[in-house]
Amino acid sequence: MLRIGIIVGSTRPGRKARAIAEWVHGQGAGRPDAxxxxxxxxxxxxxxxxxxxxAVFGQYSHDHTRAWSATISGLDAFVVVVPEYNHSFDEAANxxxxxxxxxxxxxxxxxxxRARVGTVLTALGADxxxxxxxxxxxxFASADAATVINLAEWANADAHRAALAPAYFGEGAGLGDSPAWRATRxxxxxxxxxxxxxxxxxxxVEAGAA
Structure with a gap:
C-alpha cells in the first residue's frame, strides 16, 4: 500500500496550512489503496x-535532519501544502x-x-x-563576440556562498575547485x-499584468 505524506509547508504562527493538511488527510482517509x-x-x-x-549523500550532521530524513524516506509520495504569498509560494520558499x-x-x-560555455556545462555535468x-x-554570448555572461539563479545568496565554501563536497573543495571547474578558467x-x-x-511584473 502506498504511503502518502501530506507536508505542512509553513511554520508561521497563525498558519492555516495545518488545517488544510488535515482536510486533505480526511479526503484520502477512505481510500483502500493508500x-x-x-x-x-x-x-x-x-x-x-x-x-x-x-542531501543526496545522506550524510547528515544534525539530529533534526536525520529525523526528517527518516520520516520522508518511509513515504512513497507527497502532497505539499504551502501558503500563498503575492500570488506565488511564500517568501521563504520563493x-x-x-x-x-x-x-x-x-x-x-x-x-x-563557445569554448567557455562548453567547459562550464562540462563542469556542471561532472559535479x-x-x-x-x-x-x-x-x-549569453555578446553579439560583438567579446564577452560571455552566465546568469545563475540560486534559492538565495546563502546557498551560493555555501557552494563556494571549501567543505561543500566534504573533500576540502568547494564549487569551482575541481579539475573540471579549473578548466573553465x-x-x-x-x-x-x-x-x-x-x-x-x-x-x-508578468507580461500583460501591468
Whole structure:
C-alpha cells in the first residue's frame, strides 16, 4: 500500500496550512489503496541550509535532519501544502538570488565564447551532485563576440556562498575547485579579469499584468 505524506509547508504562527493538511488527510482517509499521514515541518525544527554536505549523500550532521530524513524516506509520495504569498509560494520558499558572472575575452572570437560555455556545462555535468540551491543557469554570448555572461539563479545568496565554501563536497573543495571547474578558467583567449555580482529579487511584473 502506498504511503502518502501530506507536508505542512509553513511554520508561521497563525498558519492555516495545518488545517488544510488535515482536510486533505480526511479526503484520502477512505481510500483502500493508500495510507495518508500528516507531516508537519514545525515538528522537526529544521534550519535553512545548515548541513555542510548536500542531501543526496545522506550524510547528515544534525539530529533534526536525520529525523526528517527518516520520516520522508518511509513515504512513497507527497502532497505539499504551502501558503500563498503575492500570488506565488511564500517568501521563504520563493527567495531568489541571481548571480551574474561576466567573462571578457582577450579579443573578440565566437569560438572562444563557445569554448567557455562548453567547459562550464562540462563542469556542471561532472559535479557529483547539483549544487544545493542552484535552480537554473543561462549563458549569453555578446553579439560583438567579446564577452560571455552566465546568469545563475540560486534559492538565495546563502546557498551560493555555501557552494563556494571549501567543505561543500566534504573533500576540502568547494564549487569551482575541481579539475573540471579549473578548466573553465583556463580556456585560451579568456581574460583573467572577470566580474561576479549577486542580485536579490526585489520585484517582478508578468507580461500583460501591468
Amino acid at each position: 495510507k495518508f499521514e500528516v507531516v508537519d515541518l514545525a515538528d522537526y525544527d529544521l534550519a535553512h541550509l545548515d548541513e555542510p554536505i548536500p 527567495a531568489t538570488c541571481l548571480v551574474g558572472v561576466r567573462r571578457p575575452l582577450e579579443r573578440p572570437d565566437p569560438e572562444t565564447q 557529483v551532485a547539483p549544487p544545493r540551491g542552484l535552480r537554473a543557469a543561462t549563458f 583556463e580556456v585560451p583567449g579568456i581574460s583573467p579579469q572577470y566580474d561576479v555580482r549577486r542580485y536579490e529579487l526585489v520585484g517582478a
